[in-house]
Amino acid sequence: MALATERRTKGQVKVFSRTVEPGPVGVIQRITALARRRPVEIAGVLARRVLRRGDPFRLLPFPQAVHIEITNHCNLKCLMCPHGTMEREKGFMDESLFRSIIDELAEHKLLLENVALMGLGEPLLHKDFERFAKIAADSGIPNLYASTNATLLSEERSRRIIEDGSLNRLIISLDGASKETFEKIRVGANFDLIKENVMRFLDLKRKLGKKRPQATLQILSMPETENEVDEFCRIWLPHLCPEDEILIKEVDTFGGLVDDRRPNTEVEPEKRYACRQLWKDFSISWDGRATVCCKDVFYKLSVGRVGDSSLSALWTSKKWESIRRIHEQGQWGRLKPCNDCREWYV
Numbered sequence: 373m374a375l376a377t378e379r380r381t382k383g384q385v386k387v388f389s390r391t392v393e394p395g396p397v398g399v400i401q402r403i404t405a406l407a408r409r410r411p412v413e414i415a416g417v418l419a420r421r422v423l424r425r426g427d428p429f430r431l432l433p434f435p436q437a438v439h440i441e442i443t444n445h446c447n448l449k450c451l452m453c454p455h456g457t458m459e460r461e462k463g464f465m466d467e468s469l470f471r472s473i474i475d476e477l478a479e480h481k482l483l484l485e486n487v488a489l490m491g492l493g494e495p496l497l498h499k500d501f502e503r504f505a506k507i508a509a510d511s512g513i514p515n516l517y518a519s520t521n522a523t524l525l526s527e528e529r530s531r532r533i534i535e536d537g538s539l540n541r542l543i544i545s546l547d548g549a550s551k552e553t554f555e556k557i558r559v560g561a562n563f564d565l566i567k568e569n570v571m572r573f574l575d576l577k578r579k580l581g582k583k584r585p586q587a588t589l590q591i592l593s594m595p596e597t598e599n600e601v602d603e604f605c606r607i608w609l610p611h612l613c614p615e616d617e618i619l620i621k622e623v624d625t626f627g628g629l630v631d632d633r634r635p636n637t638e639v640e641p642e643k644r645y646a647c648r649q650l651w652k653d654f655s656i657s658w659d660g661r662a663t664v665c666c667k668d669v670f671y672k673l674s675v676g677r678v679g680d681s682s683l684s685a686l687w688t689s690k691k692w693e694s695i696r697r698i699h700e701q702g703q704w705g706r707l708k709p710c711n712d713c714r715e716w717y718v
């Protein structure tokens with residue numbers, strides 16, 4: 373099957389991603405994806421538009437995207453991931469903190485576009501992952517998603533995730549189509565076991581007739597995987613339900629924290645602008661620290677702690693505002709990790 377090619381622009385860096393199913397089938401996939409959105413989510417898109425009044429840098433009363441790192445523990449040591457060099461303390465978010473975050477998010481759910489139950493770590497290591505997802509979904513949090521390395525995607529957990537239907541989307545990180553490549557990149561994972569877990573998850577989803585979560589099988593595009601993309605699609609396409617997808621995502625540097633492994637680096641930004649992330653996103657660590665960007669996985673730009681302040685107060689805090697001003701003045705070079713970041717966007 374042919375692959376559709378889609379070029380998206382992030383700042384002036386071309387991000388290359390390909391989604392399966394070109395032409396009318398692709399259009400149907402997009403409409404199906406939109407149809408899966410609830411009316412309240414579509415209302416949110418409109419509300420943000422109205423409040424921004426055409427200015428993408430107008431600060432809304434609440435962030436649009438929130439990352440909740442329910443744990444920063446991980447059971448793998450992937451080649452391209454900064455997790456291995458993380459020095460901050462590791463742990464699991466407790467339920468009272470999680471509930472307090474969700475309670476505040478629920479008050480502003482109209483303005484939220486999506487909420488990720490993950491940060492730098494493997495979310496399924498949290499024993500309460502499914503319960504937390506349900507708490508969030510029951511509170512009406514829109515577009516809930518997570519990404520997993522699938523090491524712990526047992527039959528029991530797959531069944532629960534599918535039957536609960538709390539997540540809109542589950543990204544499954546599978547970097548490689550061969551055992552050799554996969555195990556070279558996803559260090560510590562067993563290719564055959566992961567393949568079995570993912571096949572079972574997809575087959576179970578089909579058998580149970582559930583559309584949620586949408587499964588996104590993701591392969592990062594880097595020198596090691598470049599020649600395996602077609603094989604990757606060949607293996608996985610027959611197992612997907614119509615709403616599922618394959619995503620070939622460009623590897624990045626996590627705000628300059630890891631080496632640039634992009635196979636194609638000839639397109640570099642010529643001019644840089646203030647990064648819109650600072651007007652959109654909000655990331656929270658397992659122990660409640662808040663930061664301004666999901667790429668700030670070491671929390672160098674932390675603006676405070678959830679619990680000491682509300683999310684709304686942190687969002688409009690002097691510290692966060694001063695970071696926005698620094699960007700507006702073109703002085704991102706004064707900030708780590710913004711100085712080395714290649715993932716900024718407008």
Ligand SMILES: C[S@@+](CC[C@H](N)C(=O)[O-])C[C@H]1O[C@@H](n2cnc3c(N)ncnc32)[C@H](O)[C@@H]1O
Nearest residue numbers: 452453491492493494519520521545623624625
């Ligand atoms: C940090 S992981 C955490 C979730 C989970 N452990 C996993 O592997 O999916 C979140 C996402 O970041 C991706 N990732 C890791 N290193 C990356 C890099 N250098 N560039 C782009 N994405 C990366 C992973 O493939 C995964 O989809």
Ligand code: SF4
Nearest residue numbers: 446448450453493521
């Ligand atoms: S990509 Fe995911 S699984 Fe791999 S080391 Fe990073 S956090 Fe762990």
